[in-house]
Amino acid sequence: MIINKLLSNFDNYLPLNAAEKEDLAGRVIERKIKRRQFILQENDVCKHYTFVAEGCFKKFQVDEKGTEHNLQFAAEGDWLMEIDSFYFEKPSRVYIEAIEPSVIFQINKPNLYHLFTNNPKFDRNFRVIVENRFVELENRVLQAISSTAEERYLSFIKHYPHLLSRLPNTQIASYLGITPEFLSKVRKDLSKK
């Protein structure tokens, strides 16, 4: 059963017992998403936390020139949310789009708050999920202000080896904040070393 990918995801934090698993399973909805399908578009309000059970997504913003800038990739076992829009019910400034055919589980705010309120274990678990993403973001800010494109690419390879073969380099370049042409040069230079 694919929902076990969600339920056992919490084994990384405080594992759930049978009753808790049942509670959570009853509060999420399963969706199959096609390649290129969006689960969040600009100006919509983000209504769910999303868990990726299968497949891969990109979260990105589009600038006034129409260029996409990737903020995050999320594959199996990762969580996706647009915090600003979800909690403050503001229109989203980002898109979330499937890069591969995917299966996700989504939980809405009333159900999430029910879990927070009625069981401290869920509260703690979801807190850790946000904290982990927080740490990732701080690292990325640091890299952005202190590292070269080559260093950022090497760091990407190291931290996301499972994504390397699944993403076109154009998407990785967008994530790193460089052009595909320059990424191509970086890769060439690295291969010579």
Added chain:
Amino acid sequence: MIINKLLSNFDNYLPLNAAEKEDLAGRVIERKIKRRQFILQENDVCKHYTFVAEGCFKKFQVDEKGTEHNLQFAAEGDWLMEIDSFYFEKPSRVYIEAIEPSVIFQINKPNLYHLFTNNPKFDRNFRVIVENRFVELENRVLQAISSTAEERYLSFIKHYPHLLSRLPNTQIASYLGITPEFLSKVRKDLSKK
């Protein structure tokens, strides 16, 4: 009383009643910090959430060349924490240093968890504090991968006007990820427009 700056800070979220204020006041410690004094150093474990009542701090990382990279400024009314070190009890990779003589309130993990557990209002309030910082970080990542130094400087001026006059440009340049010399050029170019 200076502690009111802390207690009334929650008026921005879910305001505290008298009993809650008393509870919180009993769980924080007040500290006076001198200019240039550190409240967190690399390799120490971060033991507290810190609220800045007066003064100003910078949180930064030092690279292998010894160059500082500013991740955050925090002035009156701001919260400071090193999430990775605080929650996972890992050695910190950042420093937090006072830029001005300051007064802070600090809460340790047992007391914070007590508040989380015994009163959902604290839980919600501290969640929002982290979420706000989270949103700030995502914006900064986006800017880093999609904007020029001039655009980032203009955004800094817009979002942190109260910090502009208090910070030397060297510190702002470090925050923006550029050299002080180049910031000087950016400012000159802007003044011509």
Added chain:
DNA sequence: AAATACCCTTAATGTAGCTTAAGGGTAAGC
């Protein structure tokens, strides 16, 4: 099987931002 849409690479040229060096200004500490 053909057609279309991506995708990757290379190379020439242009620009944003860094480095080094230097001079003068201003605030902090004694």
Added chain:
DNA sequence: GCTTACCCTTAAGCTACATTAAGGGTATTT
């Protein structure tokens, strides 16, 4: 009130990265 340390600016030369253009390769769609 002096001194020292830091800070801001300018400018010349350099490097990292962007832009434009072009050709060939590989999926996906029809």
